[in-house]
Amino acid sequence: GESVGLHLPTLSVQEGDNSIINCAYSNSASDYFIWYKQESGKGPQFIIDIRSNMDKRQGQRVTVLLNKTVKHLSLQIAATQPGDSAVYFCADLMGGKLIFGQGTELSVKP
Amino acid sequence: ETGVTQTPRHLVMGMTNKKSLKCEQHLGHNAMYWYKQSAKKPLELMFVYNFKEQTENNSVPSRFSPECPNSSHLFLHLHTLQPEDSALYLCASSQETQGVTGELFFGEGSRLTVL
Numbered sequence: 743g744e745s746v747g748l749h750l751p752t753l754s755v756q757e758g759d760n761s762i763i764n765c766a767y768s769n770s771a772s773d774y775f776i777w778y779k780q781e782s783g784k785g786p787q788f789i790i791d792i793r794s795n796m797d798k799r800q801g802q803r804v805t806v807l808l809n810k811t812v813k814h815l816s817l818q819i820a821a822t823q824p825g826d827s828a829v830y831f832c833a834d835l836m837g838g839k840l841i842f843g844q845g846t847e848l849s850v851k852p
Numbered sequence: 853e854t855g856v857t858q859t860p861r862h863l864v865m866g867m868t869n870k871k872s873l874k875c876e877q878h879l880g881h882n883a884m885y886w887y888k889q890s891a892k893k894p895l896e897l898m899f900v901y902n903f904k905e906q907t908e909n910n911s912v913p914s915r916f917s918p919e920c921p922n923s924s925h926l927f928l929h930l931h932t933l934q935p936e937d938s939a940l941y942l943c944a945s946s947q948e949t950q951g952v953t954g955e956l957f958f959g960e961g962s963r964l965t966v967l
Contacts, residue, residue: 751892774954785854785942785958786895831895835954839908842895 754849761819763846765832770813772834777806777817780845781828789817789830824850855879858943858959865933866967873928873962875943882948884926885956886918889940901926902948933966940964 755761767775773794778786792799792806792815799806805818815832829845856877865871877884886898900908901920915937917929926943940963944956 776954783960785856785944785960786956787854787958788955791955839897839900840954840956844892844894 750846751844752847752849754851755822756851757822757824759822761817761822761826761848763817763819763830763848765815765817765843767813767815767832767834767843769834769836770810772836774835775806775808775815776833776835776840777804778831778833778842779826779828780831786831819848822848822850824852826850854957854959856943856945856957856959858941858962860962861960862963862965864965864967865930867933867935869933870929870931872930873941873943873964875926875928875959877924877926877943877945877957879945879957881945881957882923883946884920884923885944885946886926886928887942887944887958889942889961891939895942899928930964933964935966938964938966 776791777789779789780786790799790801790804790806792808794810797808803820807816817830819826827848827850829847831842831845833840833842859874863871883902885900888896888898897910898912899918904920904923915932919927928941940961942961943959946956
């Protein structure tokens with residue numbers, strides 16, 4: 743069956759360093775991917791998305807990379823800040839439904 | 853503020869109680885969703901409504917009963933729940949279910965504890 747998974751459930755980084763959060767997906771027909779951020783006590787919030795006809799997309803301090811060959815997605819956060827501490831989910835869109843991965847909890851050490 | 857408001861934020865109920873969760877979106881969207889978020893598990897899609905019509909029921913037990921009176925409001929009626937139903941219930945909305953972007957706007961969730 744279809745699945746979306748993250749490589750590590752937790753990630754700890756030093757403030758100011760770059761963070762890389764990884765995600766693998768199983769459905770080669772997936773054509774749209776989204777990263778969400780969920781802070782404690784809040785619902786998930788959209789960060790950035792990417793379509794399968796792209797391999798890289800940049801936002802403000804965030805970059806998403808898509809490798810369709812190995813069905814791998816990554817979120818890079820530049821100059822990680824304490825406010826980036828949250829759980830990060832990748833999701834792929836198939837048949838009008840978003841399928842979410844399990845999430846990686848990012849902790850930022852001062 | 854995401855434009856999606858959920859009440860109550862916290863709910864404790866016994867297994868024989870009947871309660872309801874409410875969601876309201878102020879974004880003018882046409883599709884609304886219920887998701888269940890349990891610890892250490894991915895978000896699970898429960899129900900989808902598009903233009904007030906239910907378009908998805910993801911094999912959810914009948915003790916969960918959704919209601920969508922209009923495109924802005926969504927309810928989840930709860931009765932005779934089990935302790936394993938304790939979770940965060942998230943409501944979301946989007947412009948349409950087959951939307952080009954697929955972006956969902958989530959509320960902050962209702963934390964449910966079943967005793």
